Amino acid sequence: MALEFDQSLIGRVFEVTDPVSVTPEKIARFCAAIGETNPLYTDAEAAKKGPYGGLVAPPSFAVMFRNGRNFFEHVPRFGRRGFDAGKDAEFVAPIRPGDSITLTSHVKEVYEKTGRTGSMVFVVIRSTLKNQRDEVVAHIDHRFMNRQ
Amino acid sequence: MKNFSDIQIGNTIGPREQFVSKDECRAFAHSSGFAAPRFTDDEGARKEGLPGMILPGNMSLGLLSKFVTDWIGPEGGAQLVRISTTYRVPVQPDHTLVFQGFVTHSVPEERTAEIDVWIENEEAERLVTGTATVRFDK
Numbered sequence: 097m098a099l100e101f102d103q104s105l106i107g108r109v110f111e112v113t114d115p116v117s118v119t120p121e122k123i124a125r126f127c128a129a130i131g132e133t134n135p136l137y138t139d140a141e142a143a144k145k146g147p148y149g150g151l152v153a154p155p156s157f158a159v160m161f162r163n164g165r166n167f168f169e170h171v172p173r174f175g176r177r178g179f180d181a182g183k184d185a186e187f188v189a190p191i192r193p194g195d196s197i198t199l200t201s202h203v204k205e206v207y208e209k210t211g212r213t214g215s216m217v218f219v220v221i222r223s224t225l226k227n228q229r230d231e232v233v234a235h236i237d238h239r240f241m242n243r244q
Numbered sequence: 245m246k247n248f249s250d251i252q253i254g255n256t257i258g259p260r261e262q263f264v265s266k267d268e269c270r271a272f273a274h275s276s277g278f279a280a281p282r283f284t285d286d287e288g289a290r291k292e293g294l295p296g297m298i299l300p301g302n303m304s305l306g307l308l309s310k311f312v313t314d315w316i317g318p319e320g321g322a323q324l325v326r327i328s329t330t331y332r333v334p335v336q337p338d339h340t341l342v343f344q345g346f347v348t349h350s351v352p353e354e355r356t357a358e359i360d361v362w363i364e365n366e367e368a369e370r371l372v373t374g375t376a377t378v379r380f381d382k
Contacts (some may be wrong), residue, residue, distance in 0.1 A: 110379075115356075125271075125275040126275060126276075128271065129268060129275050129276075129303070129306075130268075130272065130303065130310050131262065131270045131274035131310070132307045132310055133320050133366070134310075134313060134314065134318050136318055136320070142318075146318070146320055147320035147321075147381075148320075153312060154306070154309065154310065155309055155327075156302075156305055156306040156309035156310070156327070157306075158274050159288045159302045159305055159306070160275075160302065162276075162277050170377070180301050180331060181330065181331060182301070182328070182329045182330040182374075183301065183302070183305055183329055183332050184326070184327075184329075185305065185309075185326065185328075186325065186326045186330040187323070187324060187325055187326065188325075193369070221328065223265075235245075235290055239330075243353050
């Protein structure tokens with residue numbers, strides 16, 4: 097049976113966050129939390145001689161930007177409570193100290209899968225990150241799974 | 245510096261071990277604003293039906309990404325352009341995690357390689373799996 101939900105949700109932007117500034121301290125805290133020691137991300141002087149001409153955040157720093165307070169109200173629910181099943185992150189351009197990042201989010205797709213434990217519905221929310229120059233720096237697809 | 249011509253399907257990365265402490269897990273949760281009890285204290289996690297504290301999914305993604313960028317090395321010459329992760333089993337701190345990967349696919353026209361990557365626990369159970377795409381400058 098086809099999934100029943102409001103198809104007009106697909107592709108409709110439901111959220112644009114306020115810009116969040118990127119500071120060297122935020123990058124340093126992220127690096128410390130994952131044990132990052134690569135000088136491209138941790139040593140401003142050494143990074144000047146590197147491929148980016150200065151300090152940049154590790155690529156996965158892009159997943160640290162939070163969606164808005166009402167984000168989950170816009171995630172379609174199916175069956176029991178959903179949970180975070182995974183993420184797909186595309187890193188388009190480096191994030192640098194001094195950048196100001198905005199997230200724009202929409203429902204990308206909804207699909208059903210049947211596994212050993214029964215039927216599951218996946219909801220994918222895409223958040224696109226842009227910097228203060230309106231350049232896309234990353235796309236983050238949040239994959240939420242609901243058991244039917 | 246790694247070049248695309250050095251990459252062959254079947255090349256392995258790792259294994260590399262990393263002990264992740266509860267304090268590191270808490271630090272990540274607080275720095276990311278995801279300081280839910282399941283990420284910060286055992287008692288709070290058990291109230292949610294978990295065996296104890298778990299790592300935020302974003303932390304697993306960050307650790308797997310770091311595993312790949314460490315393989316690329318600080319000289320650059322390649323970039324991690326995409327990573328896809330699936331959270332199969334909750335990852336608990338205060339354990340040694342094992343990171344592994346192998347090259348499954350390459351596209352010469354784009355100078356990209358796809359690498360299956362995963363995190364195992366001490367019992368060789370795959371907790372988080374993923375696919376990383378690396379693009380080479382040369």
